[in-house]
Amino acid sequence: MFKNKNIRFLSFGEVLFDVFENEKRIGGAPLNIALRINSLGFPVAVISAVGDDNNGNLILDHLRQKKVNTSAIKVLQNYPTGKVIVSLDDNGVADYTIAQPVAWDFISLNKTAVSLAVASDVIIYGSLASRNEVSKASLLSMLAQSNAFKVFDVNLRPPHYTMETIQKLLQFSNMVKFNEEELLEISQVLGSVSDGIEQNIRFIKEKTGIQTICVTMGGAGAMLFYKDRLYSNPGYQIEVVDTVGAGDSFLGALLCSLLSDKEPQKALDFASAIGCYVTGSMGAIPEIDLNDIKTIMNSSKNKT
Numbered sequence: 001m002f003k004n005k006n007i008r009f010l011s012f013g014e015v016l017f018d019v020f021e022n023e024k025r026i027g028g029a030p031l032n033i034a035l036r037i038n039s040l041g042f043p044v045a046v047i048s049a050v051g052d053d054n055n056g057n058l059i060l061d062h063l064r065q066k067k068v069n070t071s072a073i074k075v076l077q078n079y080p081t082g083k084v085i086v087s088l089d090d091n092g093v094a095d096y097t098i099a100q101p102v103a104w105d106f107i108s109l110n111k112t113a114v115s116l117a118v119a120s121d122v123i124i125y126g127s128l129a130s131r132n133e134v135s136k137a138s139l140l141s142m143l144a145q146s147n148a149f150k151v152f153d154v155n156l157r158p159p160h161y162t163m164e165t166i167q168k169l170l171q172f173s174n175m176v177k178f179n180e181e182e183l184l185e186i187s188q189v190l191g192s193v194s195d196g197i198e199q200n201i202r203f204i205k206e207k208t209g210i211q212t213i214c215v216t217m218g219g220a221g222a223m224l225f226y227k228d229r230l231y232s233n234p235g236y237q238i239e240v241v242d243t244v245g246a247g248d249s250f251l252g253a254l255l256c257s258l259l260s261d262k263e264p265q266k267a268l269d270f271a272s273a274i275g276c277y278v279t280g281s282m283g284a285i286p287e288i289d290l291n292d293i294k295t296i297m298n299s300s301k302n303k304t
C-alpha cells in the first residue's frame with residue numbers, strides 16, 4: 001500500500017493511560033500517533049518517560065510487543081506514569097483531566113534520544129509535554145539539533161499551555177496540524193480578523209512561513225494545504241463512539257501517506273477515513289483492518 005516504508009519517525013511527548021468510566025486504555029497523542037504509524041508498517045521511536053510502576057510496565061510491554069523503539073523512554077523513580085481521566089459527553093466528545101506532575105513532565109535528553117533525533121526523518125511533537133519546563137527544554141533542544149521534517153500537532157489541552165510556548169513550537173515546524181477550534185484560537189492571537197478556515201490556513205502560512213498545514217473539522221471533514229494547493233475532504237459518516245485519538249490517528253495516517261508520495265488528495269481521504277474509523281471505535285488506537293477503511297472511503301457522503 002505504501003511505496004516507501006523507510007521513513008524513520010520519532011514522536012516526542014506524553015505517554016499515559018486514558019481512564020474511561022469502565023476501563024483504562026493506553027493513550028497520549030504522541031503515543032497514539034506512533035502506534036498508528038507503526039500499524040501502517042513504518043519504523044517509529046518514542047521519546048518520553050514513565051514511572052516505575054504497573055502502568056509504566058504495561059505501556060513499555062505493549063510498545064515492545066508492537067516493535068516500537070522504546071530505547072528513549074526512561075523509567076523514573078520519583079514520578080508516576082501519566083494518567084488522564086476522560087469524560088465523554090452525549091455525543092462522544094471527550095474532555096480530559098490530566099494528572100500533574102507525572103513522569104512525562106520530566107523527559108530528559110540522553111545520548112540515545114539525541115541520536116534518534118539526529119537519525120530521524122520526521123519528528124512529531126505536541127504542546128502538552130511543554131507544560132513543564134524540563135520536558136519543554138528537552139523538546140526545544142532536540143528540535144534545534146535535528147534536521148528532520150518537523151510536525152507540530154498543536155493539541156491544545158486547557159489549562160496546560162500558554163500562547164507564548166505555542167508560538168515558539170510553531171517556529172520550529174515544517175508542518176502543523178490543528179483542529180478547527182485550535183486554528184481559530186491561534187490565528188486570532190496572531191492577528192487574524194477572519195473566522196474562515198481557508199482564510200486562516202492561508203493566514204497561518206503567511207504569518208509563520210509553515211508550508212504544510214492540515215485542519216480536522218470533526219464530522220465536517222478535513223483540509224490540507226500542501227505545496228501551495230488546498231485539498232479538502234467532506235468527512236465520512238459514522239456512528240460516533242468516542243472522539244478520543246481520532247485526530248492522532250488522522251495525523252499518523254496522513255504523514256505515512258503524504259511523505260511516502262501518495263497524491264495529497266488520496267492521502268487526505270485515507271487519513272480522514274482512518275480518523276472516522278477511530279471515532280466509531282472505543283479508545284484512541286483501535287486495530288484497523290484496511291478493508292474497513294476502503295469501505296468507509298467508498299461510502300456515499302464522500303462521493304461527488
Ligand SMILES: OC[C@H]1O[C@](O)(CO)[C@@H](O)[C@@H]1O
Pocket residue numbers: 014016017018026027028029030032084096128157244245246247248284
Ligand atoms: O495527549 C492528551 C490526551 O489526548 C489524547 O491523545 C487524545 O487526543 C488522549 O489519548 C490523551 O489523554
